[in-house]
Each structure stands twice: as C-alpha cells, then as structure tokens.
Amino acid sequence: MSGDHIHPEPTSFLSKYVFSHDHKVIAKQFMWFGLVWLGIGGIMAMMIRWQLAHPGDPIPAIGMFLFPRTDGVLDPATYNTLFTMHGTIMIFLGLTPLMIGAFGNWCIPLMIGARDMIFPLLNMLSFWTVFLGGCVGLYSLFVPLGANEAGWTSYATLSTTIGAQGHGETLWAVAVFLIGASSIMGGINYMTTIIRLRAPGMTWGKLPLTVWALFLTSVLNVLFIPVIGSAMILLFLDRAVGTSFFTPASLMQGGGGGDPILYQHLFWIFGHPEVYILILPAWGFVCDLLSFFARKPAFGYRTSVGAMVAVTVLSAVVYGHHMFTTGLSPMLGESFMLLTMIISVPAEILFFNWLHTLWKGNLRLEVPMLWAIGVIFVFGLGGLTGIYLATIGTDIFLHDTYFVVGHFHLTMAASALFGTFGALTFWFPKMFGRRMNQTLGKIHFWGTIVPLTFVFCLMFAMGYSGMPRRYFDHTSAEWLADLQHMNVMATHAALLLGAFQLVFVYNFIKSRWWGPAAETNPWEVGTLDWTMPTPVPYYNFKEIPTVHTGPHEFSHPALGDDRDWIPMTEKLPG
C-alpha cells in the first residue's frame, strides 16, 4: 500500500497501450471495445425492426452487402440469429464492458484514492479474456451449419443437438464462458481493491455511491457468473461430447437423460442477478450525478446504500419469476411472486432519495444531469411495468409477448444505457482532457429519450394485444396481422432513435481528438478523481491523499458564498 513500490512508466507501444497494466488504459480499452459492440448490436436491432415492419423486403443500404445470397432479404434462421446475438452482444459485450469494465476500472482507483487496481495483471487478463470472448462470439456467426438461433437465453433443448446443429451454438457457449471468466476476474479485482486500497479516511460511509454500486455489482458477478459458467460447460458437453444433462431420457437414444428445465434454473439463477449487475452501476452513477449537478448532498446516503444492498440480496432469490409458465409448483410460483414484489420497496426508496436530492437543489442541467434524470424516467416506466410481470395472474398472458420486451429494454437496456451515457459525458473531460459539445449532447439526449420511450411504450400495447416475441413475421398468423400497424410505427421510431445515435458518435469522436481543452475540474465536484491533474499521471497519486469530508458536501453553510463545493481532501471550515 505504501508508495515505495512504483514501477517506472512503460515506454514501448505494446506495453503502454496494448498489454498495459494501467487501470486507466484498460478502462479505455474496455470503453472502445464496448462502444464498438454497442454499435454492432444497435445495427442488429435496426435490422430486426426492419424485418418486423416490412417482412420479406430487402434491408435497405446494408442488406445487399450482408446477405448477398438472398438479395438483402432476411430468412427466419438469420432473423433468429440476429435477435440472439443482439441480446448477447448488448448484455455481455456492450453494456458490461462499458459500465463495469470501463467505469469500474476508471472510477474505483481514482475515486478511492488508489494508485491502481490491487491486481493489475489480472486486470489486463480480464480485458484480453473478454476480447477473446468477443472474437469467438463474432466467429460463431460464420461457422458451418449456422450460428446460434436459440435466443440469448438459449433454452435447452433448442440449444442442444436436438434443436441446433450449428457449431455456432457451441462457440456461443464458449464465448459466454470466456466473457463470464473475464467478469469474475474483474469482480474479484474490484472487490479486493475497494476493501484493501481505500485512502486513509475513506471510510465505507464516505465512498462515492458509484463505488458502492460497483462493489455490489462485483459481489453479484463473483457469486453468480460461475453459475452461468457451469451451465455453459454442461451445454458444451451436451453438444460436443454427447452427454445429456439437458436432454430428457425420452429423447435420448441409448439411455441417459437429464432435464431441460435444469438449464432454465441455472440460466436464471445467473440471469436475474445479471439484470442487477447491469442496473446497479447505473443507479450508482445516478445517485452521484444527481447530487453533483443539483449541488446538494445525496439525500439519504445510508438508506440508498441499504436499498442497493437489499436489491443485491433479493436479486438472488427472485429468479423464478422468469419461469412462471414453465410449470413451477404453485408454492414456488407464489413464493417467487411475493419475493419479486418485495424488490419494489428498495427500488421505491431509491426513487424517493433521487427525487429528494433534486428537490430544492440548484440544478445545473448539463448533459450528464439530463441522462441521470432520464434514468429516473425510463427506470420508472420499466420498473413499474415489472409489477405486471411479477404478478402471475397477468404474467401468464404477458409472458413471451412484446410487453416483456418493452419492460426489460426500459429497465436493463435503456436505464443502463442512459447511465452509461451519463458516465461517459461526465468523465470524458478527465479521461481525454477535452470537452464534449454540449449542444450536440443535448440533441442526442432528446433524440434518444423521445423515440426510445415511444418505441418501448408501444411494445407494452403490442404485448397487451397479444403479440408474441421472437416471431419472424407477425403477419403470418391471421390474429396478429391486424397488429402490424404497431410494428410499422415502432420501426420508424426505432430508426429515428438509431439515427440520433450518429450524433453521439460524431460528437464523441470529434471531441476526443479535436474538442476544446477541458479544465481540471469542470463540474466543480469534490471526489478524489476530480482533484487530480488532467491527464491523470501514471500511477495517479504521487502521495496517497487523506480524506476528510464526504463526497456530497455541496452547498454546506460553512463554505460561504464563493463556492458551493469542497474537495474530499479538505476539512470543512469551522
């Protein structure tokens, strides 16, 4: 922990930018990696939407290049692959690397006052493992007999050799395993770093809420990723070696026999915590950003932490609500329904604290603040619609309809994405020493939130009208054909949403290399990361700082009139 063990800064290109041990470089590697995959996943979403609105029409512009054999028209197999990989990519290769890989790496050492992660080599390994996982996932699209077409959940037996012949499915399992291994490495590293390397005075009660959220995310990662890892090993064995963990005896020639429902249990024991793995960091960003830009202490710091801990614990015991139509025993079903509903209590406490943080503040509606408020909005919509799905009586009808698609996109996709955009625009000046264009940032925000809300709220109407998800063409069934107008509307709004992301791409790339220079602390906040010079020096802190005040002491009466903030390293006057 002492300062006498600093290695010299690496000088070669490879050790400095590629196989770097520096958490700041690794953070940026994760960031670019995540952004590229976010783009790929987004283009897949656009193609899915196009097919739904205009079944059988060639995809404009890119269709001819991607699917030359069919003149740009999607076939059902490719369509299934697209939504499968859209889900897999967005969750495992887009949002996870961005929120946890990039901001976990960037925020944790800088915000707790550490020189680096406690295991820098493991940190590097974590990035290169997810990179390898991404490569395997990409390669799985181009192998003989087809890519994964079984959905991101890849339920057995559709994912075993009974339902999927393609090597793509096998490689998909390998890819998810590798990505999971990377997350476990990251999780162990983050937890240990936060426990062991906090600067003197940085007590658990003074940690920025971002760090708290990343800590809890790491706990979930370390506890539950091994479950999906084991499911992937079993699936791999079923496919490659001919075991039958997930194939029932009635389907096996020559004995053996397992249970396809076992896969669902394993998948969702991981899968539900995964939702919170993605949402907790966003909650952390929101807790901090609201306070930073409302120039007010985060309301109810301790109850917010308590609520996040409660959600972390509860997330482990609610997974059964994904399986209400599977044929769970009534007692299990009712227990899971009750436990799921209890989650609304900690969620409500967080909303209460967020809204209270805004109340009577001095709101600076800069771009990161807009995204933070946007999270309250979309998570409000998404979280409240969760009640319909937690309630078995309504879930029986809504299960596997577009209602579910709207719900989880608003909660884990839109909220996590908005949180990521908030974090990106907030830490950009410290990461790259330049400022992003505020006007373009606001255009991007409004161009995202309006069509996004429209698309996913429309999906609630679709689901209520009985439209099943994962259908290649809804016009094929007579009863669904008269719902097609909603598909057309949703697609147009989604294309608009996609188009507005180009504003972000332009703004991000232009500002990264040609943006105006940023001040050291443009947002005037007191956490340790902003006390540092820009660019942040190699090994961060020449001397480990001592922390005296909390992260959110804004507008403290003792500060007088000339400033409303105080660095955590300073003592409050008086």
Added chain:
Amino acid sequence: MHRLKTLLSTRLKGCAALLALLAMSGVAHAQEAAETANRWGLGEPASDYGYRFTDLFWFITLLVGISFVLVLILIAIPVIRDRARPGHKASFDHGSSLHDKQVTTVISVITFIVLDAWVLVIAMQDLREAYWAIPEADQEGVYQVEVLAQQWSWNFRTPGIDGEFGTADDILSNSELVVPVGRPVSFQMTSKDVIHALFLPEMRMKKDVNPGDINTSWFQATRAGDFTILCAELCGYAHYQMHGKLTVLEEDTFNEWEREASKLALTAFDPEDTESQWAWDWEQ
C-alpha cells in the same frame, strides 16, 4: 412566470421538432389504418376466467399510472423551479435525520401495501380460483386433451366416445382442435423435441410444453367460434408459423362432431402406424 415562459419556448422547440417527425409517421399510419382493420388491444375474452386478466391488468395500470404521474410531477417541479441561477443556492440536507427515516419507512410500507400486497392478494385469488384450479379427471363434464408438440406443429388427441386414451377411437388432429362450449377443457401436454408453449390468446391461456415432462392447463370456453392457437416459446426456424385453429362448438353440434370423428378414427385406425400411437395414461 416569465422564466417558465422562456423555458417552455426554448426547450419545447427541440422536442416539438421530434414530435412532429413522429406525428408525420403517425399520420401516414392513420391513413393506412383507414384501409385495413387495425387493432389496438384485445377483444372480449372467450373463456370464463379470461376477464380476470383484463381486470387485474387495468387495476395494476391504475396503481402504476398514479405512481408514475407522481414521479413525473416530482421531477418536473424541481427541474422548473430549482434551476441553477446566480444568487440561488441549494438547500443543505443530507436526508439522514430521524424524521427522514420515518418518512422513508412510512412510504415504503404504503408502497408495499398498495402496490404489492393488494395486487398479490388478487393474483393469489385468481390463481387458486382459476388458473391453477385444474379440474380433476373424474369431474363431471371435463373434456380431456393430450397435446404433443413438435417442430413446428401441434398434435392433439382426444379420447373419443369411449373416454379412454390410447384406444382406436382416439380423435387425432394436427394444428386444429375442436372443443365444446361451457365444459372445462383440460390439457396434458409434452413435446417431441424442444420447448414450445401453447398460447390461446382469446382464452388468456398459456403454458410451456416441455419435452420429457407433462404439463397441465385448462380453460372453459364461454362462446362458440373460431379462435387462435399460437406457440409462445421460441422453438426454432418456423416458430412464427406454428399456429393453429381452435374451434369451439355448441354442445349439440359438438356431440355430433365427436361421434362422427370418433367413428372415422376407428375406420382409419392402423395398428402398424406406431408413429401415431403416442398417447399416455391420463395422469393425476
């Protein structure tokens, strides 16, 4: 007041442009809508427990709607009123006093009772009285159906006149199911290959159909007519085409149909055709 006006004029311009774009697409659709019959929402349910879904759905919508409007108001007020401006300072409040904790607790309890417990009680009642109250086999008038799902069609088997499964007069059909009105229809189902889900939207019934396991479900039709059978669980290439027709007949017409179909099944029965002899004993 003046601040509010300037705010509205500047901020809303951007949103207005966006909304206009959406509206344009909306108008185009409205014109289309005039030509084809576009549906919003669900028609009347055709099963006797079907009303429970709609009732509970709109009850939750009422609770959720009130909560969401409350959240919107609590965002809007500070965003309009408490904007940063010279000379304005935020109040200093950690929200950690005993009073704050009491308020938090009270609101949590109210949330739990109103949003959760209330809905939970109704849902439990629905489950016990309807969705999970699967009729016993020996109950008067139960019409039993065995379902064998496969990629990508539905095989249905009903016991025929003798009321026994696995006999020569079993009525077999593919993708078409005929049931009587006003009698409980009880399903036992399994799959040949992957997981499917039997979805009867007008009956508000859905249940997964798993290989290697028998799942049960039921409904009771309230009116005669033609209805939809869909597959709700992704089952591969032609998942979207795995639909069928559910015909509900009046008691008299149904009895006649059943007699005819059973007689036809007897003459068509081929003991060599093992493929079609997939029946199992009705399990309790």
